[in-house]
Amino acid sequence: MTNHLYIHVPFCLQKCGYCAFYSVVDRDDAVLDRYVEALLGELELRELGGGRWQTVYFGGGTPSLLGIDRVARLLDKIAPPVDAEVTLEANPETVTEELLLGLREAGVNRLSLGVQSFADDDLRYLGRVHDGHRARRALELAMQIFARVSIDFIYGLPGQTVAGWLDQLEQAVSLGTEHLSAYELTFEPGTPLGNQLGETPDRTDFFFATHERLGELGLEGYEVSNFARSAAARSRHNLATWAYLPYLGLGPGAHSFSGPGVGAERRWNAPDLPAYLRGGETRQIPHATESLTTEQQLLERLLLGLRTSMGVATAELPLSDESFCSRLTIAVERGLLRHEREFVKPTLQGMGLADGLADQLVG
Numbered sequence: 001m002t003n004h005l006y007i008h009v010p011f012c013l014q015k016c017g018y019c020a021f022y023s024v025v026d027r028d029d030a031v032l033d034r035y036v037e038a039l040l041g042e043l044e045l046r047e048l049g050g051g052r053w054q055t056v057y058f059g060g061g062t063p064s065l066l067g068i069d070r071v072a073r074l075l076d077k078i079a080p081p082v083d084a085e086v087t088l089e090a091n092p093e094t095v096t097e098e099l100l101l102g103l104r105e106a107g108v109n110r111l112s113l114g115v116q117s118f119a120d121d122d123l124r125y126l127g128r129v130h131d132g133h134r135a136r137r138a139l140e141l142a143m144q145i146f147a148r149v150s151i152d153f154i155y156g157l158p159g160q161t162v163a164g165w166l167d168q169l170e171q172a173v174s175l176g177t178e179h180l181s182a183y184e185l186t187f188e189p190g191t192p193l194g195n196q197l198g199e200t201p202d203r204t205d206f207f208f209a210t211h212e213r214l215g216e217l218g219l220e221g222y223e224v225s226n227f228a229r230s231a232a233a234r235s236r237h238n239l240a241t242w243a244y245l246p247y248l249g250l251g252p253g254a255h256s257f258s259g260p261g262v263g264a265e266r267r268w269n270a271p272d273l274p275a276y277l278r279g280g281e282t283r284q285i286p287h288a289t290e291s292l293t294t295e296q297q298l299l300e301r302l303l304l305g306l307r308t309s310m311g312v313a314t315a316e317l318p319l320s321d322e323s324f325c326s327r328l329t330i331a332v333e334r335g336l337l338r339h340e341r342e343f344v345k346p347t348l349q350g351m352g353l354a355d356g357l358a359d360q361l362v363g
Helices: 029-045 068-078 097-106 120-126 132-145 162-174 192-197 204-216 236-242 273-282 294-305 322-333 348-352 354-362
Strands: 004-009 055-060 085-090 110-116 149-155 179-184 220-223 226-228 248-250 255-257 265-269 287-291 337-340 343-346
Touching: 004 236, 029 068, 029 248, 029 273, 055 068, 055 236, 068 097, 085 236, 097 132, 110 120, 110 132, 120 132, 132 149, 149 162, 162 179, 162 204, 179 204, 204 220, 204 348, 220 348, 236 294, 248 265, 294 354, 322 337, 322 354, 343 348, 348 354
Parallel strands: 004 055, 004 248, 055 085, 085 110, 110 149, 149 179
Antiparallel strands: 179 226, 220 226, 248 255, 255 265, 265 287, 337 343
16 A cells, blocks of 8 residues: 655745756746646546555645645645654745744644755855855744754855864754765756756765764764664654655656556656646646666666665565675675674665665665
8 A cells, every 4th residue: 555645846946056846937826726626636636545545745846836825735635644744845935934834733743844054155065045144034934933954055066165064963962953964966957057067976974974974963864864863863754765665746747656566656746847746636637656676676766765774674575596695795794784683784884885886786
């Protein structure tokens, strides 16, 4: 059964030069209303009722641009149980006390705030609308209203030093955040930044320094880019994705996964807002599907699991395959993996090499 729901909200105030996610800047109330209707139409098309969702995640884009009433309408239809984790992403420039109180009343219980930096020069370079003061104020306000708040940061900007980056982290932790996501700035093909700068440089020093300093400050690195003050503060929605559990994605560009095993399938909606709006009305959402082979599933399980401190259960691995076991042993001897009870877990070095390590293990 699918218990995890992702809702893509593709609207932004402006496009950031580094962002490769599907988003648009043209919107008005009529478009937003049509979009909510299309989301409800897709949910109905999937014939999935309410009350079953363990996690609901509004991602984007800038989901806070939907406003209180539209989020409330969606959550009323989705009807997650009272103990579900309901996360909504917001950018500082959209945050007001009225909005946050209304979202909490609508059923959102975890806010993910796209701070990215407290430094005004960094924010201008990234093309963000807010400044450092607005980011701090939004974070302080969010923590007054929500018991669970996460903040996103980006490191590795051209000219940025490790010392300057660690100062950013220390400022964030000093404000009391329980969860922080630290993403490496990547120059994605097709984005303005990618077209301008080309290949992403190696920033291994930032990765290790981030995990070391946040660990000293009390935030455990439980995934390559995610840090939490306690197990309870971790993102339950993302944990489900990394555990290779099934999930449903709604909206243009959103992906869904049926879960591993025989007949495993990935589905993704076309990244086309006008087509999605029409499809929501006609109950014919344009999409594509892919059937996953056993080898693909193993690779994906390792790609996801070795990004996390939890690793992968040995029961999920082909330990009857002598070649696989040989490659696994080599990775352990190199200090990239370790056996712990019934799990294979990455060391910090292995976590930093998770993608390449997964490829090596599958052969």
